[in-house]
Amino acid sequence: MKLTLRVWRQKNADADGAMSTYEVDGVSPDMSFLEMLDTLNEELILKGEDPVAFDHDCREGICGACSLVINGDAHGPERTTTCQLHMRSFRDGDTLDIEPWRASAFPVIKDLVVDRSAFDRIIQAGGYITAPTGSAPEAHATPVPKPDADLAFEHAECIGCGACVAACPNGAAMLFTSAKVNHLNVLPQGAPERETRVLDMVAQMDEEGFGGCTLAGECATACPKGIPLTSITSMNKEWLRATRKVAKR
């Protein structure tokens, strides 16, 4: 396959960026999208040019590092991560626009790499449980009803990639935050911080400059892990409950 790539190039956080056009030839349909970019970068390095910077780590869809907007879709046309997207999803002769996540809370560092540490700070604000350290507790010591375990697991699938923010017309981190809040709030292990967790994580989310939810639904469509839009509804419910409880004290 032969492809025309229009890639966002930006020297550093302060520089103005622009789209640059490249041709890549000899692309196999079995290549992953990132391998296709590796091919481009090898050519660029051989020519003595600066390779395109992009984030990646596991390349197996579990770490959440890869983050490209391809033809306007976060993670491209399939519902998966960019690293698990294969070139067979495209056709010979296609022109592909490749851009970084765009949100003011995710500033571009270089080319296609954005700073997602805002997510880390949301986690630091409450995405943990307070547990005594030591050896792992006996698994049956804390019973978890099966439906709750399933619900927690569904939310635990979030890999923190940020595609939800990239896809949202308001640059909102509601889907990410709700996945993290619900994951722990449905479990007995998360119960001691149930109220402070949701209040602090939402406050941090606001603090980072993410937008709010207008039910556009783009986040849940883009999410490679299928976190549902109703997670946001559950988080809203948790937040209102926590606000009432904390105010009563």
Add this chain to the structure above:
Amino acid sequence: MALATRTDRRPSLARTVWDSSVGKKAVMAVSGIVMLLYLVVHMIGNLKIFFGPGEFDHYAHWLRTLGEPFMHYEWTLWLIRVVLVAAVVAHAVSAYQLSRRDLRARPSKYVHKKARASYATRTMRWGGVILGLFIVWHLLDLTTGTVHSGGFQEGHPYQNVVDTFSTWYGNVVYLVAMLALGLHVRHGFFSAAQTLGAGSRTRNRALRAVADVLALLLTAGFVAVPVGVMTGVVS
């Protein structure tokens, strides 16, 4: 379990709600539902115009005597007005502030444009502005009579309504606003249910259906009045 509990002091309920994007959205949802409840009653009341000037004008008079003898003449009406003004102001201010935050959060656009699902969001914002302007015009037209087309007569709402809908612009303004209202309620009702945590995977289909029916009935009911005047059924 000896867990270290956090003992930091938290701001008041009102502060927490107003300072949070989730809380402010709840203010918007509650004020929207207050307006929505009022509009359902308002729409049903308007339909009395089809039973002639006697019944319609009497209904308008009754609104002023509502709650008597406990309430003085017009007290109840003023109470409703105060609640509604509070709802409109709370709704519009939170809508403005949240929209500003949303626009700031996504300053640079993608080069590759897609028809994004911001359709609903944009309709809500423009529809909201249209509704805000409409509310002002509507009050100046039929409540105070300041911009009324015919000779405005206090206490004769039937004739005032017929006068308004005998002008082309009266009809255009009204029809555009009611269309905006229908779209606003359709997304707004469903939205408010999610904001207040009432939605769920199993309930959302029903909530969407209720939103559609509510929007349709509300729009049809309100639009019936100018259509009645235009077709001569009401004159």
